[in-house]
Amino acid sequence: MTSPTCDSPVVVALDFPSAAPAIELAQQLDPSQCRLKVGKELFTSVGPKVVESLQTLGFDIFLDLKFHDIPNTCAKAVGAAADLGVWMVNVHASGGLRMMTAARDELQKKSHQPLLIGVTVLTSMEQSDLADIGLDIEPLTQVERLARLTQTAGLDGVVCSAQEVGLIREACGADFLTVTPGIRPAGSEQGDQRRVLTPQQAQQQGVSYMVIGRPITQAKNPAAACAEIVQSLSAR
Numbered sequence: 001m002t003s004p005t006c007d008s009p010v011v012v013a014l015d016f017p018s019a020a021p022a023i024e025l026a027q028q029l030d031p032s033q034c035r036l037k038v039g040k041e042l043f044t045s046v047g048p049k050v051v052e053s054l055q056t057l058g059f060d061i062f063l064d065l066k067f068h069d070i071p072n073t074c075a076k077a078v079g080a081a082a083d084l085g086v087w088m089v090n091v092h093a094s095g096g097l098r099m100m101t102a103a104r105d106e107l108q109k110k111s112h113q114p115l116l117i118g119v120t121v122l123t124s125m126e127q128s129d130l131a132d133i134g135l136d137i138e139p140l141t142q143v144e145r146l147a148r149l150t151q152t153a154g155l156d157g158v159v160c161s162a163q164e165v166g167l168i169r170e171a172c173g174a175d176f177l178t179v180t181p182g183i184r185p186a187g188s189e190q191g192d193q194r195r196v197l198t199p200q201q202a203q204q205q206g207v208s209y210m211v212i213g214r215p216i217t218q219a220k221n222p223a224a225a226c227a228e229i230v231q232s233l234s235a236r
């Protein structure tokens, strides 16, 4: 259930309230140029059927539901994601070692095993947000700690900001995947994101995959915005 032909790092976040605009945009995109992410808004609105529709169009799907629960519940949810044939699924690394290990173990029982990724510190958070929840440390320090824990649990990589990728590669090695939202092309609106880099800067940092939502989906011509980003990366 993976598309061996996609060598682009771009993952387009289809954050839409219904299936129609998500599918309409997907039909304008090329599965050899990008993958697609289905997140909480779209999945909660329309359910797993949209995943199947997008797969039928030839796309690899990152199911971004950021599971965070007791080990048994999280593991079964990750297993259900595997049964949907998705390419990648994620959990919150702050759910801890036992939760992540249970999820990994559950996937090992499955015939189709998606990449399993741990979310470190949300890219919308900065130091003051961490202080609010009792973490008096810099985001970078917490990201490194959670990346090491995620690797210990046997997951494939982490979600982090592109700003932290160099540090994670040093700590966890070059094979450990880095999936980076908080991508903002020069001149685009930052919105609620805080730890951001441009697509080109993210590529220079060596990210494995970059997740891009509103700079593409809210553009006047989303397909052209996506193509422009992909071309700017492959031109390097």
Ligand SMILES: O=C(O)c1cc(=O)[nH]c(=O)n1[C@@H]1O[C@H](COP(=O)(O)O)[C@@H](O)[C@H]1O
Residues within 6 Å of the ligand: 013, 015, 039, 064, 066, 090, 119, 121, 122, 123, 124, 159, 160, 181, 182, 183, 191, 193, 211, 212, 213, 214, 215
């Ligand atoms: O796991 C994610 O995908 C994720 C983690 C994170 O730390 N930050 C983050 O923005 N995301 C997701 O990445 C997408 C970013 O979208 P834009 O900010 O519109 O580019 C959204 O769908 C978020 O839910």
